[in-house]
Amino acid sequence: MMTRPETAEKAGAGVIGGSGYIGSEILRYLSIHPRVEVRWVTAHTKVGERIGDVLPNLRGFVNGVFVTNDEARERLPEAQVVFVCLPHNESQTVIPALATARPDTVFIDMGGDFRTNDPGGYRRFYGAEHKAPDWLPRFVYGFTEYARERLAGARLIANPGCFATTLNLSLAPLAAEGKLEGDVFVVAITGSSGAGNKPIQTTHHPERASNVRAYKPLAHQHLLEVEGFLRTLSRKDFRVQFVPQSGPFVRGIFATVFTPRIGIEELERIYRAAYDGERLVSVIRGTPELRSVQGTPCSVIGVDGEAGRGVVFCVTDNLGKGAAGQAIQNMNLAMGFPETEGLLFPGGYV
Amino acid sequence: MMTRPETAEKAGAGVIGGSGYIGSEILRYLSIHPRVEVRWVTAHTKVGERIGDVLPNLRGFVNGVFVTNDEARERLPEAQVVFVCLPHNESQTVIPALATARPDTVFIDMGGDFRTNDPGGYRRFYGAEHKAPDWLPRFVYGFTEYARERLAGARLIANPGCFATTLNLSLAPLAAEGKLEGDVFVVAITGSSGAGNKPIQTTHHPERASNVRAYKPLAHQHLLEVEGFLRTLSRKDFRVQFVPQSGPFVRGIFATVFTPRIGIEELERIYRAAYDGERLVSVIRGTPELRSVQGTPCSVIGVDGEAGRGVVFCVTDNLGKGAAGQAIQNMNLAMGFPETEGLLFPGGYV
Amino acid sequence: MMTRPETAEKAGAGVIGGSGYIGSEILRYLSIHPRVEVRWVTAHTKVGERIGDVLPNLRGFVNGVFVTNDEARERLPEAQVVFVCLPHNESQTVIPALATARPDTVFIDMGGDFRTNDPGGYRRFYGAEHKAPDWLPRFVYGFTEYARERLAGARLIANPGCFATTLNLSLAPLAAEGKLEGDVFVVAITGSSGAGNKPIQTTHHPERASNVRAYKPLAHQHLLEVEGFLRTLSRKDFRVQFVPQSGPFVRGIFATVFTPRIGIEELERIYRAAYDGERLVSVIRGTPELRSVQGTPCSVIGVDGEAGRGVVFCVTDNLGKGAAGQAIQNMNLAMGFPETEGLLFPGGYV
């Protein structure tokens, strides 16, 4: 299976759990990556089915059929990089076994299993005892813009969650400047693809199509990695009061952060300082539009408000920068490729 | 349980399967009906739960909890009318038993079980042998506008399907004038609520929200009742070539019928003759807008085209005139109430 | 023009600006009101057109044609109540003239002109000098649940804005208990019907259909009436930090209020105390669903969180409780009818 005429120079990639939304988006990105080609893809409910039949958007772009986990294990040597797209609590048993067998392979975990160094926090937020707590510190937390040095050459990468990426992008510059303190109020609304490809009541079209609701207010599991990460940037005491919501659209997250003591000018300075050199993150005055990043690996930060008080907005595609896009960024860094290789394509205006 | 202060004169209603979309829409209509009050509602997966918690739109309008089928059977005498909202192939065992016990009760079946007199057709379209074929001719097919005489005082009513209602409305006037002949080409696109309240892949929001697809082209089970009904109006030979489609909206059906040999003037005459006295069906020139009937028991027919060839459009709310609205119409006729009692409320402009 | 066979007892109603979304929703409610009938409706761009052609949802419910403002003035005596649905800055010239001529008529203004007693605030938020500042104190601010005594028999009513109603519902109980203090962080997302019926870029379907954006953060004009009203309930110093957003749905507002020092139990007590006797406002634990109020005059408050910190949610239909529904409530009170007359019909579950 390959995306283009085989060339000796291309690195091989494997995808475990490739029929879900995150897996399929990784395949979408890989299919146009000039230095990597897909060698095998697993999907335990789709074994033997053609990838282009299950994921018709990839017809003509990714050939071959979904294989079993056993076959993937046998063909592990074909892959220099493996993306693991499993439900929470699963990759913690899968990756240690594979990585022990192939320590030079890059493993990028898309689940929540290795995004913290705190097994107690993991238990509290994910409701299960971590089965490989000694592996936690071996993973690099792949929030790319703040981890490039550690990502270069990394072999074990925990890719951040979609809400987490959006909150990290919004809050890290504040934390790094010592501006994160006390209660931090954040609302973020997400599209339905964030819930995955398995139909459930809250993503049932008649009940989602014009609805808005909140869920897990103040208690979302991504707080674990967000607060953990932000504390590496600032010693000040803060608490993220985070209300996730679900909205009637498919892709993207729109986050709102109140900064009651930081005005718009100061915000613009802080965020420009943090992101002005970035290719995938841009900073504007005023509100960003969620649709401007849908389908892409890009994020936009908007700063607004007046003198003395402000608001920060961040838009991210939960499957793009919030998942597959950042995973490719991280792969590029881990494997020594240019960071944005394969990522520079724009989405549509509508 | 009741919707308003109890009055001696109100008739009692029971609903079997009241937590689904059709059942809940019937409850919605009943809750404002001046001559009927809901006495019991079953929902086998929700027994003991408050109706207003499961169906928050009815909070304050329908009190009480969902009961078991056993309790419904015991309290059958409280109901002068029973709406049966079960999956296909189920009411054919339920209704005969209940109706034998209470022959004076009005039973309105919302499923497909009794909409035909042709057990062979039933087997072919519904994939199962009919278990009560001798009951088939005892039911009145409740396409109201063409069955008022039979519905007055009826005790067993087979309420038409949503696509069937839309096609019947579109084709009956042609059939009655002997204009239905040869191949009749019909496309109709439906909202996601037509698939019911159980999440499935084709109603999974990420996959439905901007999608259009066809399903069961030329083979939809409602053809059974539509062709059966139309043949009662016309002896001419015709075949409905019907392509159902599903669209990215929640409620309603938009049907398109080609009339390659009937021009717009003739169409207007035919449909006005058929429906001008109707309160719930109106006829306009040009295209109707689907949204003008969403949430209501009304339908609109639009005629368009030019001299010598034309097109007929019909918009219906699949849960309104296509299900609950027509069921209330039929109940009113069966029980001797004014036909549109409880049905005269407009939907929103948007 | 009338909605039902004329009866001597029915009060007459007039609507100025009846072809817009708020006007048409008022007509929708009036068309089923048992004690009122519509006598005339103006719409300066639609003069002479049939109401049921312009607003097809009202076909069969509201008869007659749109008339000129001149005709309305002549026929003012036919109306005991007049709803004024004009753009901001217009009713301040229209109503004083009409009300001077007919001081016993009830005028319900749906615009922002008379919702404050502060001409300076008006200038700041609405960008124009108020032309009838002496009329400001003559209006009752019609946030019904907190103004019943003043509304009984009132002749001049300023109906609250849609965001304002949602924020008032969310914040009034806190203010009344002295719990509103310091910065109050509120995010509320609204559907596109809030922008009115005139097409603009931000409501252009291709650009709105899957988009989220913010607008006027910290500076929305409804803050004027919200802060003004809340200060009548509490002397404590507070500032509402309000970020309005627009989402890809048509009807409704979902508001989120942080209460970092009030836990869920306390919240439940506060809101139940405020609203437990209400027919149109209900209180639940957990998140409300926006769709449960769409198309209706009802609102739902949800309280969530944990011990010591919480969140309050409020869902409102911007055209229902946020405009026409509350206007009918206010009309009922002003005219001595039962407060919820004509308002007790449920929306659909989907």
Add this chain to the structure above:
Amino acid sequence: MMTRPETAEKAGAGVIGGSGYIGSEILRYLSIHPRVEVRWVTAHTKVGERIGDVLPNLRGFVNGVFVTNDEARERLPEAQVVFVCLPHNESQTVIPALATARPDTVFIDMGGDFRTNDPGGYRRFYGAEHKAPDWLPRFVYGFTEYARERLAGARLIANPGCFATTLNLSLAPLAAEGKLEGDVFVVAITGSSGAGNKPIQTTHHPERASNVRAYKPLAHQHLLEVEGFLRTLSRKDFRVQFVPQSGPFVRGIFATVFTPRIGIEELERIYRAAYDGERLVSVIRGTPELRSVQGTPCSVIGVDGEAGRGVVFCVTDNLGKGAAGQAIQNMNLAMGFPETEGLLFPGGYV
């Protein structure tokens, strides 16, 4: 202005009318094309504004500002290919002047002006006398799959319309095999982006978001080019009875064609014969999903039915294969590049 570091080998491109949906989609495709770079873009209402501010999806991909038509004329020599994205009736005056001045430049007209050789038909469908009828035969009608020989080296290309492309794809194989005869019944539903970027009532979000309506039934202007083109393939007498509809989604067209005398097996043979070698058109059994082509230059044909009668479906992105995608295909052929250069990227699964 350029999309990448300038290289001597890249051809220059100009876009006239680059801020509309078709223009911006062409810019999107050009921004990742390896052999072309954008040199100038006009937009008469946006002169001087940064392209990346007006079209934020292109921020970082297309630099520079929108220029005047005068500047475009001066800088015409920089462009080897010019895309003309003007409202109907405008390019017929613009292109002849420019092409006379620069006869070696490739002009690709995205409007309807040069898609026919029949000035009388143009008058009838577009409501205006054609101002350059002698230029009509000089244009190649760029329905790529059936015009490759004429497109190679062409200088004047009339790019087909979006409905036309979808109908051509669906009907050309039938025409070529002599199977198009008598009345041909076609329904096609389109997304709102087909109406362009100027807000109008039928694309006003509150009125479009859950609506379906028909427009110009049997009379859409694309029939002119479709019937004209199909008659070049078949001498048989046929008439396309075409009902266009608009649906509540943004991108794409779903077309349904009845073939009452051609069964599924025969259909599969015909369409596979026509398209099996194609990279951008694929053929499947059963229904295609509209979303599988949204955002891409690909189309899918689905064949369905039974023995003796069938249905053909076609899904196309109106801005992709229906406009910009095909324009790039045509540019590639005209300029001697590989036909699918710059077009091989997949859309998302959701």
